[in-house]
Amino acid sequence: DQQVKQNSPSLSVQEGRISILNCDYTNSMFDYFLWYKKYPAEGPTFLISISSIKDKNEDGRFTVFLNKSAKHLSLHIVPSQPGDSAVYFCAARGYSGGSNYKLTFGKGTLLTVNP
Amino acid sequence: NAGVMQNPRHLVRRRGQEARLRCSPMKGHSHVYWYRQLPEEGLKFMVYLQKENIIDESGMPKERFSAEFPKEGPSILRIQQVVRGDSAAYFCASSLSTGNTEAFFGQGTRLTVV
Numbered sequence: 001d002q003q004v005k006q007n008s009p010s011l012s013v014q015e016g017r018i019s020i021l022n023c024d025y026t027n028s029m030f031d032y033f034l035w036y037k038k039y040p041a042e043g044p045t046f047l048i049s050i051s052s053i054k055d056k057n058e059d060g061r062f063t064v065f066l067n068k069s070a071k072h073l074s075l076h077i078v079p080s081q082p083g084d085s086a087v088y089f090c091a092a093r094g095y096s097g098g099s100n101y102k103l104t105f106g107k108g109t110l111l112t113v114n115p
Numbered sequence: 116n117a118g119v120m121q122n123p124r125h126l127v128r129r130r131g132q133e134a135r136l137r138c139s140p141m142k143g144h145s146h147v148y149w150y151r152q153l154p155e156e157g158l159k160f161m162v163y164l165q166k167e168n169i170i171d172e173s174g175m176p177k178e179r180f181s182a183e184f185p186k187e188g189p190s191i192l193r194i195q196q197v198v199r200g201d202s203a204a205y206f207c208a209s210s211l212s213t214g215n216t217e218a219f220f221g222q223g224t225r226l227t228v229v
Contacts, residue, residue, distance in 0.1 A: 004157070034217065043119070043206050043220035044158070089157060101148070101210075102171065103218065105157035 003027045004092050006106035014114055019077040021109050023090030026071065030094035034103070035064060035075050038087045047088075048075070080113045087111075117142065119209050119221035120189075127227045128197045136192040136224045140209030147190045148218060149175075149182060152204045164190060197228045 005024045013019045023033075031052040036044035050057040050064045050073070057064050063076045077084055090106040120139040128134050140147050145166050150158040160174040164184035175182065179197075184190040194201055204225050208218035 006157075036220075041222070041225075043121075043208075043222045046217045046219065049217065091158075101146070101163055101218075102160045102174075103148075103150075103158070104160070105150075107155070107157045 002106075003030075004090055004104050004106040006088075006090055006109050008109050009107070010110040010112070012112045012114060013080050015082055016079045019075075019080045019084065019111055019113065021075040021077075021088050021090075021111065023073050023075075023106055024071055025073075025092050027092070027094065027104070028071070030092040030104070032093045032100075033064070033066060033073050034091045034093070035062075036089040036091060036105075037084075038089060038108070044089055077111075080111075082113050082115050085111060085113050119207055119219050121205075121207050121221035121224050123224060124222060125225050125227070127229060129229055130198060131196050134194040134197050134201070134226055136194075136205050136207075136226070138190040138192070138207030138209075138221060140190070140207075141219055144209035144211055144219075146210045146212065146218075147184050148208045148210075149190075149192050150206045150208065150220075152206065152223075154203075158206060161192075194226075197226070199228050202226055202228045 034049040035047040037047050038044045048062045050066050066073045087108040089108045091103040147164045149161040152158045162175045162182045163171040179195045181193045204223045206223045208220045210218045
């Protein structure tokens with residue numbers, strides 16, 4: 001049972017355009033969401049997060065939007081740069097079962113930014 | 116300030132051997148988490164440890180797998196009698212505390228069972 005879903009395995013965009021990565025979740029106990037970026041042969045690197053009490057969080061070129069009613073979040077990167085090419089993982093954390101530390105990850109989306 | 120250090124980066128074991136994966140958390144971090152990533156999958160939680168204590172091992176297979184985080188030294192994930200299905204990337208993460216605190220990941224150990 002996949003509680004965090006990233007339905008697009010890959011996404012290709014042109015440099016300078018906007019990249020939009022999507023994530024859906026099913027567990028209503030999740031209350032904190034994170035995006036990680038991962039290059040090949042490296043560990044995931046934290047990018048940006050959002051608490052469920054907010055609907056938007058912005059950090060430079062990266063903005064995360066949360067739609068609680070739809071159980072959907074998205075990561076916007078604008079403008080996209082070739083160095084942004086990586087796998088992006090959506091992750092969620094909540095108080096399900098009393099644990100607020102366990103991250104549940106999606107399968108990831110491979111973003112390719114073409115020069 | 117060094118990040119989360121994992122070693123070895125790559126580990127090859129024959130079926131039936133033991134694999135020991137090490138993780139040194141970031142300086143000052145006393146919370147360690149192990150995750151496993153199978154091919155084409157996302158990371159899956161295995162175990163959460165604090166110094167000398169296993170807090171949650173609900174994601175760890177009941178047999179052959181064990182983890183520890185001693186008072187001194189790195190955290191160890193131990194897999195006994197490895198099988199081909201154990202081949203995966205194993206990531207360790209550490210955090211300053213739990214709750215809304217980002218966990219920082221190491222570079223991972225890629226285990227290959229031949």
